[in-house]
Amino acid sequence: MRSIVWFRHNLRLSDNAPLRLAAEQGAVLPVYVHDPALSLFSDTARRVWRSKSLESLDSSLRSRKNRLFVFQGSTQEILRRMAAHIRAQKIYAYRGLTSEDRALEDILSGSLAEMGVQLCLTGFDTLFPPDRASEGRSSPWKIFTPYYRFCRSAFLPEAPLPPPVRVDPCPDFGGLPGETDFRQGETPFLTGLAPGEVGAMNRLQEFVETALHGYATWRDFPGEDFTSRLSPHLAAGEISVREIFWTVQESKAPEEDRQKFLEELGWREFSSHLLFHHPEMLVEPLRKEFDSFEWLVDEERFAVWSQGRTGIPLVDAGMRELAQTGWMHNRVRMVVGSFLVKNLGISWQDGEKWFADHLIDYDPANNAASWQWVAGCGTDSAPYFRIMNPVLQSQRYDPMARYIRRFLPELSALPDVQVHTLGRCSISKGSALPYRAMDYPEPCVDLTASREAALKRYRRIRSTPLMP
Numbered sequence: 001m002r003s004i005v006w007f008r009h010n011l012r013l014s015d016n017a018p019l020r021l022a023a024e025q026g027a028v029l030p031v032y033v034h035d036p037a038l039s040l041f042s043d044t045a046r047r048v049w050r051s052k053s054l055e056s057l058d059s060s061l062r063s064r065k066n067r068l069f070v071f072q073g074s075t076q077e078i079l080r081r082m083a084a085h086i087r088a089q090k091i092y093a094y095r096g097l098t099s100e101d102r103a104l105e106d107i108l109s110g111s112l113a114e115m116g117v118q119l120c121l122t123g124f125d126t127l128f129p130p131d132r133a134s135e136g137r138s139s140p141w142k143i144f145t146p147y148y149r150f151c152r153s154a155f156l157p158e159a160p161l162p163p164p165v166r167v168d169p170c171p172d173f174g175g176l177p178g179e180t181d182f183r184q185g186e187t188p189f190l191t192g193l194a195p196g197e198v199g200a201m202n203r204l205q206e207f208v209e210t211a212l213h214g215y216a217t218w219r220d221f222p223g224e225d226f227t228s229r230l231s232p233h234l235a236a237g238e239i240s241v242r243e244i245f246w247t248v249q250e251s252k253a254p255e256e257d258r259q260k261f262l263e264e265l266g267w268r269e270f271s272s273h274l275l276f277h278h279p280e281m282l283v284e285p286l287r288k289e290f291d292s293f294e295w296l297v298d299e300e301r302f303a304v305w306s307q308g309r310t311g312i313p314l315v316d317a318g319m320r321e322l323a324q325t326g327w328m329h330n331r332v333r334m335v336v337g338s339f340l341v342k343n344l345g346i347s348w349q350d351g352e353k354w355f356a357d358h359l360i361d362y363d364p365a366n367n368a369a370s371w372q373w374v375a376g377c378g379t380d381s382a383p384y385f386r387i388m389n390p391v392l393q394s395q396r397y398d399p400m401a402r403y404i405r406r407f408l409p410e411l412s413a414l415p416d417v418q419v420h421t422l423g424r425c426s427i428s429k430g431s432a433l434p435y436r437a438m439d440y441p442e443p444c445v446d447l448t449a450s451r452e453a454a455l456k457r458y459r460r461i462r463s464t465p466l467m468p
């Protein structure tokens with residue numbers, strides 16, 4: 001028997017059901033296709049991460065006397081061509097969540113069947129099955145807490161599968177046409193990070209032994225290193241969410257920390273559940289009353305936000321962390337998101353697209369669900385009147401301004417109090433003192449006035465009912 005394993009967002013050997021099944025049955029051709037038609041947004045940062053991740057997968061396969069075959073182009077054409085070339089009987093893969101992924105699976109399954117090849121989809125690469133979580137209910141879950149409570153009692157995540165000992169290569173068939181070189185020389189964002197399965201496993205072990213102890217208390221403080229930073233590894237599928245779940249569940253960390261962390265993984269599951277049932281949520285608000293919301297189009301302000309030059313220190317530090325590292329702390333993602341959609345009045349879709357292009361951990365479900373949560377148009381969203389004040393947020397979550405100073409070195413000489421309150425200053429109102437001798441802009445908006453304007457816009461739609 002010869003099979004193709006079609007690697008999608010599961011660039012690993014451990015806990016990889018499609019690979020395991022194929023390897024048990026005979027020879028395997030491991031294939032990854034970069035198909036531009038499947039991504040809605042451009043992916044500059046992720047491409048860098050992915051190239052390293054593919055290198056790592058290739059070297060793991062080589063240690064089993066196989067290797068990875070990487071192509072660029074139409075997945076359907078490439079998989080059909082490869083299946084014919086090596087006379088494969090089966091193609092194994094996980095199921096995808098987006099409408100593009102699912103449409104491809106339907107077309108592929110039919111067109112492979114015509115060639116006598118079977119497409120074997122082994123379920124979703126998730127903790128809880130997004131399709132079965134709302135079986136028997138009249139509609140998918142809308143609110144996180146009851147969804148999570150239900151899933152924890154209804155589904156016990158499967159124990160992770162060990163990596164296959166052997167991944168036998170297909171017999172020599174004289175080379176494959178159209179392979180692409182996936183190695184990238186430059187890796188501008190990745191200082192200190194280790195893409196790939198080994199890097200992911202090491203990160204998990206290190207986290208469980210250190211920062212997990214205290215996670216519940218400190219996870220919201222961006223100046224402290226208390227979150228796992230497993231998100232880029234999860235987004236590329238270098239580690240399975242089941243592996244993380246069981247390692248944390250069985251660790252010696254305090255119960256409160258373990259449960260808080262597992263709940264965050266639960267939010268990831270909830271986003272997948274939402275995307276499975278509402279694939280349009282990548283571009284449309286889940287609450288239909290937001291279809292007519294009056295977002296402002298202001299390229300200049302969007303540029304100031306995206307370059308980290310708003311004059312609001314916590315917002316700028318976050319946007320510069322994103323530019324420099326391809327990652328941003330969760331609390332700061334909420335603050336920069338709220339500032340964009342509420343204080344600047346710019347649409348959540350503009351923020352979503354920017355994040356998709358610049359995050360190394362971009363995940364379509366998490367990103368869209370989180371932006372909709374911030375904008376108030378998601379199913380389980382922040383109420384419209386809760387507009388985050390970035391000055392209060394930085395005073396509370398970065399009291400000694402350690403995070404802000406790390407990314408805004410031009411503020412390093414200012415005392416903590418002034419770093420925080422800078423966002424409230426205005427040269428035009430005569431509080432110019434802190435700006436002298438600093439290459440830092442004054443606030444691009446007045447926080448109080450822009451908050452009032454946002455409330456006014458939101459009040460216009462607040463009386464309309466929730467989505468059915």
Ligand SMILES: Cc1cc2nc3c(=O)[nH]c(=O)nc-3n(C[C@H](O)[C@H](O)[C@H](O)COP(=O)(O)OP(=O)(O)OC[C@H]3O[C@@H](n4cnc5c(N)ncnc54)[C@H](O)[C@@H]3O)c2cc1C
Pocket residue numbers: 219227228229230231232234235264265267268269271328329330331333334337355359361362363364366367368370371374
């Ligand atoms: C506007 C906005 C956009 C976001 N875009 C993305 C994105 O593209 N990709 C992404 O993975 N996360 C996204 N998040 C969620 C969250 O910020 C990141 O998952 C988290 O910061 C990753 O860091 P970590 O691995 O150290 O998290 P930890 O705190 O260590 O959490 C562990 C894991 O749980 C999951 N998780 C944690 N918080 C959330 C959350 N709020 N929603 C869903 N899953 C969560 C992630 O998979 C994360 O890796 C976004 C949040 C906001 C507010």
